[in-house]
Amino acid sequence: xxxxxxxxxxxxxxxxxxxxxxxxxxxxxxxxxxxxxxxxxxxxxxxxxxxxxxxxxxxxxxxxxxxxxxxxxxxxxxxxxxxxxxxxxxxxxxxxxxxxxxxxxxxxxxxxxxxxxxxxxxxxxxxxxxxxxxxxxxxxxxxxxxxxxxxxxxxxxxxxxxxxxxxxxxxxxxxxxxxxxxxxxxxxxxxxxxxxxxxxxxxxxxxxxxxxxxxxxxxxxxxxxxxxxxxxxxxxxxxxxxxxxxxxxxxxxxxxxxxxxxxxxxxxxxxxxxxxxx
Numbered sequence: 581x582x583x584x585x586x587x588x589x590x591x592x593x594x595x596x597x598x599x600x601x602x603x604x605x606x607x608x609x610x611x612x613x614x615x616x617x618x619x620x621x622x623x624x625x626x627x628x629x630x631x632x633x634x635x636x637x638x639x640x641x642x643x644x645x646x647x648x649x650x651x652x653x654x655x656x657x658x659x660x661x662x663x664x665x666x667x668x669x670x671x672x673x674x675x676x677x678x679x680x681x682x683x684x685x686x687x688x689x690x691x692x693x694x695x696x697x698x699x700x701x702x703x704x705x706x707x708x709x710x711x712x713x714x715x716x717x718x719x720x721x722x723x724x725x726x727x728x729x730x731x732x733x734x735x736x737x738x739x740x741x742x743x744x745x746x747x748x749x750x751x752x753x754x755x756x757x758x759x760x761x762x763x764x765x766x767x768x769x770x771x772x773x774x775x776x777x778x779x780x781x782x783x784x785x786x787x788x789x790x791x792x793x794x795x796x797x798x799x800x801x802x803x804x805x806x807x808x809x810x811x812x813x814x815x816x817x818x819x820x821x822x823x824x825x826x827x828x829x830x831x832x833x834x835x836x837x838x839x840x841x842x843x844x845x846x847x848x849x850x851x852x853x854x855x856x857x858x
Contacts, residue, residue, distance in 0.1 A: 611803035611804055612697035617827070619824075620825055622652075623649065624820050696717050699716075712740065727783060731805040734804070736752060738753075755773055764824070766799055768799050801827065806824065
């Protein structure tokens, strides 16, 4: 774990100004150091009934629970992912989380020697958020398209480090007014973003924000982008929505393997039935 306790939530902010925008961008960079496992629900489609002017960026809980394309996800870093439909049908389960790397793999490229981000220390700001990310083996498990992984680590909205003060338009996106909102019972930050020429999405075919204005929400506790909605075309409704159910929950390997290893879940009480008279 990094020297700074990066799991603390951001403190009170001063509304408006460069400091507030810097803190938002630092939150976009902080996800790899804020959590190890996540259980959540995810929708990758238009957001029904939302209105950009009233900041209703997500469907209601009942609407989300009944959505046919909603998936329930269990993710454990660095590479374990399980996805199910709302009815419990398994869509995807990682099968190679314990695969070893032979000598040809580790010597093939320089990237093979990079450490997971949790094992390297970034540069933090005064609020415990990441100001500058070090070189590391970044990357989240993906399913469907790259926006799934980008939402879990939305660094594409900020870049790995602040841009020089003399080049303010070099930021990946321009930020609108930042407001505190409640997203499915968790504190979040909401703003509109407009991409600059330097915006480089992780997946060019599925960016978090399209040209023009996009409404985004960041979970204050994890740095995950929990909602987005493109505001330039209501008929398109490009966006995603996420409900975080648990953070840093204990997850067995069995959850991610195709075949059970018959491991015992130590969180559960094991009863010993003793026959009378023994």
